[in-house]
Amino acid sequence: MNEINEAISYESNVNSEEVKTIELSDGSSVELSSTDEADNSNSTNLQSMGFSAKSTDMGPYRTEDKKYGARLYTAWVKLKSAGVTVATLKLGNHYSVGDYGLKMRYADVGGTNGTVWSSVDASCEVTDSKAEKVGYDMNAVGTYKLNGKLNNGYIVLTSYIKLTSLNKSSKVARVYQKYTYRD
Numbered sequence: 001m002n003e004i005n006e007a008i009s010y011e012s013n014v015n016s017e018e019v020k021t022i023e024l025s026d027g028s029s030v031e032l033s034s035t036d037e038a039d040n041s042n043s044t045n046l047q048s049m050g051f052s053a054k055s056t057d058m059g060p061y062r063t064e065d066k067k068y069g070a071r072l073y074t075a076w077v078k079l080k081s082a083g084v085t086v087a088t089l090k091l092g093n094h095y096s097v098g099d100y101g102l103k104m105r106y107a108d109v110g111g112t113n114g115t116v117w118s119s120v121d122a123s124c125e126v127t128d129s130k131a132e133k134v135g136y137d138m139n140a141v142g143t144y145k146l147n148g149k150l151n152n153g154y155i156v157l158t159s160y161i162k163l164t165s166l167n168k169s170s171k172v173a174r175v176y177q178k179y180t181y182r183d
Contacts, residue, residue, distance in 0.1 A: 031078035036062060036177060039072035039094050061178045063164070066097045068171040075159050075179035076111070079151060087114045091124060091142035091157045097173045101163050102131040107140035118148025137162035156182045 020032040062073075073093040079086045090111040095104045109122035124142040131138045142157040158180045165174040 028079075028081040030181075031080070032076075032181070034062060034073065034075045034177065034179065036064065036066070036071060036073045036175075039070035061176075063174070063176045065172050066175050068097050068099075068173075070105075071095050071097060073159065073161060073177050074111075075157055077155070077157065077181055079146075079155075081117075081151065084117060085115055086118050086148065086151050087120050087144070087146055088112060089120065089122070089142065089144045089155060089157060091140060091159055091179065093140050093159050093161060095138070095161060097175070099166075099168050100130075100132055101134075101136070101166060102138055102161060102173065102175070104129040104138045104140060104161070107142070107159075109142050109144075112142075112144065114146070114148065118146050118151055121145040121147075131161065131163040134163055134165055153183055158182070 022030045022032070024030065071094075073095065074090055075093075076088065076090040078088050088111065090109060092108040092110055093104060094106050094108070095102055104126045107124045107126050109124050112120055112122045114120040122142060122144045124140060126138075126140045128137070128139045130136070137160050139161075140159045144155045144157070146153055146155065160176075160178050160180075162176040163173060164176050167173070
């Protein structure tokens with residue numbers, strides 16, 4: 001746990017285009033990444049079916065300008081043991097950007113799954129739904145219960161989406177995003 005938290009707290013991951021893989025001292029590994037894209041959850045295009053554009057920046061930390069509209073920030077963790085993927089955990093943050101700042105519409109755990117080695121029961125909740133002023137953030141929490149041959153226990157992902165600037169005339173917000181992993 002300390003190895004994972006040390007790796008994801010290192011700020012050089014900002015706007016990384018690669019998946020962050022952490023090799024743990026017990027021989028297992030954890031992959032961390034995130035995406036932020038236009039939220040088209042009511043449409044049938046490729047992004048809403050789980051595919052994202054290759055130009056999307058990935059990494060546990062992100063700072064980007066967002067145009068007004070619906071957004072989807074997805075934090076994900078892939079747990080591996082002995083080179084085998086044990087589970088993929090996802091926390092989707094469906095939020096909107098506008099003159100009001102940021103509003104979390106809802107969160108989901110879609111795309112979370114186990115493998116033949118484990119099962120995952122997942123739930124989530126929005127714990128803070130508004131970031132209406134610069135410096136404020138909003139949060140969601142995903143809770144994942146793993147049962148299996150290689151892993152058992154609970155893991156919690158917590159997302160933080162912070163409004164760092166808001167330009168109402170150009171209809172753009174600067175947003176800082178990160179998530180934490182806890183077991």
